Amino acid sequence: MKKTITQILSITLLLSCVFTLSAQNSKDKYDHWAIDLGAGIHTVGASLSPGYNPSLFGQGSLGIRYMLNNRFGLRLDLGYSSFQDEAALPFKSNYYRASLEGVVNMGDVLKFHTWTNRFNLMMHGGVGAASLNITEPTDNGGDPMMALNFGITPQFRINNRMSLFLDFSSLIHFYQDDNFDGGPNLSPRESNISLFNTSLGLSFALGKNKQLADSYFMEEVVVNDELEEIKNRLAAAEKEIEVLKNKELAATPNQELIMTELDERYVRKDEADKYANVVTGSNVDFIRQLLNSGYINVYFDVNKTRIQDGSLNSVNYLKQFLIDNPTVNAELIGYADETGSEERNKTLSQNRAKRVFDVLVAAGISPARLSYYGGGEDKSVTEDARQFARKVTFKLK
Structure with a gap:
């Protein structure tokens, strides 16, 4: 014993x-x-x-x-x-x-x-x-x-x-x-x-x-190595924007060139005409209208909070707009498709919005200018288009 x-x-x-x-x-x-x-x-x-x-x-x-x-x-x-x-x-x-x-x-x-x-x-x-x-x-x-x-x-x-x-x-x-x-x-x-x-x-x-x-x-926390990867991808996106700014078109000033590129990527001609009455000399109102109307979103894969590579430019565009307009604040709203439970979709959508929030803060945007929440299931899309429901949208204030 x-x-x-x-x-x-x-x-x-x-x-x-x-x-x-x-x-x-x-x-x-x-x-x-x-x-x-x-x-x-x-x-x-x-x-x-x-x-x-x-x-x-x-x-x-x-x-x-x-x-x-x-x-x-x-x-x-x-x-x-x-x-x-x-x-x-x-x-x-x-x-x-x-x-x-x-x-x-x-x-x-x-x-x-x-x-x-x-x-x-x-x-x-x-x-x-x-x-x-x-x-x-x-x-x-x-x-x-x-x-x-x-x-x-x-x-x-x-x-x-x-x-x-x-x-x-x-x-x-x-x-x-x-x-x-x-x-x-x-x-x-x-x-x-x-x-x-x-x-x-x-x-x-x-x-x-x-x-x-x-x-x-653990995915609730932005892991250092993943955050570093996102920073590198943002840097690459900034280089693409810089190349765009430096294009030499004699008839088109740089600011107009960026807006023209944005129109070609995100807006059909008839939609651009519809908002033509709000375009000002600085184009700020026009860009605000595009962001608030859902033309630019951040998309995610099924049950993931990692930003798709093709959506990094959208995050970078919002970041640059906030830097250029220091009086503007942004609200980030996350969504999920209909496949999960209500509680799961609420948590997942909020984690997606939080991920975009973390990336913007890491890129130099003050957290005081940002807010986020989870909108749960996006009921505006059908089952056949659920890939468009897994997203984060922007609202500028």
């Missing part, structure tokens, strides 16, 4: 050292620490004498988890099980375990966020120590053993701080001398799947952010 206690304390100390070295980054928008509390049923898979059938109920677990990021983490898993059977020779036994496990957020690996924001899947596995203490019909004084623990954990997000989970775990024991009923284990040196645990429980985030790392979607 002393050996078991020593092993458990060693695991706890090791986990504490790892957690101390992995101090939480204050910039993260999720909590690294979490508690997993579960209870349920167990089934003995091996090391049981013939004729015994222990009760299913009587197991619980406590997990103290630290997520290094929203995909990988470590956990100290503590468990207890109680076995008894009122057979011809009744028995009672208690089982204690502690293990250090690695945790993988498979929902993030498999991109569950592209089709759900409620369900998730975790996997865990590790090694630890266990002790089987027989109390009836005799007291064995404790049977220490080594244990491997593997499991999968489907989750349902209740809110950002709490998730309901259903855990399926298998425990493999080494060096088990006694059966769970107190009889001798005839093959103690052989490993076997001794226990199957099924637990229902809750996971709680611990921290000021009130956000579980497992349900946090």
Whole structure:
């Protein structure tokens, strides 16, 4: 028994050292620490004498988890099980375990966020120590053993701080001398799947952010390398505009040339004629009318918040217009197609608007001049034209 206690304390100390070295980054928008509390049923898979059938109920677990990021983490898993059977020779036994496990957020690996924001899947596995203490019909004084623990954990997000989970775990024991009923284990040196645990429980985030790392979607943050890529694409678009400005056409001033190019790209001749009465010498009103009327939009792929390459010029055009007109503010409205749920479309459309907002701010536009919100599903287009619904539109003020 002393050996078991020593092993458990060693695991706890090791986990504490790892957690101390992995101090939480204050910039993260999720909590690294979490508690997993579960209870349920167990089934003995091996090391049981013939004729015994222990009760299913009587197991619980406590997990103290630290997520290094929203995909990988470590956990100290503590468990207890109680076995008894009122057979011809009744028995009672208690089982204690502690293990250090690695945790993988498979929902993030498999991109569950592209089709759900409620369900998730975790996997865990590790090694630890266990002790089987027989109390009836005799007291064995404790049977220490080594244990491997593997499991999968489907989750349902209740809110950002709490998730309901259903855990399926298998425990493999080494060096088990006694059966769970107190009889001798005839093959103690052989490993076997001794226990199957099924637990229902809750996971709680611990921290000021009130956000579980497992349900946090990293695409909500503009990642540095992706932002750098967007900056490079914006720079390329600016070069194209510069080439356009420098075209030598004797009869057409540069400002008129840009407007002529805009007309050719975004406006049919009959539409341009319709708005001819608002064109002023500076063309500001005309450009405002084009932007507000939806001639220039930013488009996205299905379930994505990454701006399509062909839409970067639209973002750059708005950026340049705001630079040239410092008194003008812009509102960004995101939309989604009809394929998702109402809640999903609202979140996705807002994330798209936020992405354009981040790019404009990174390009030098003051955030005080910008606002954004998600408009949800764009009901102005039909199912056959849903690619035009996945967009962000502009409203100049």
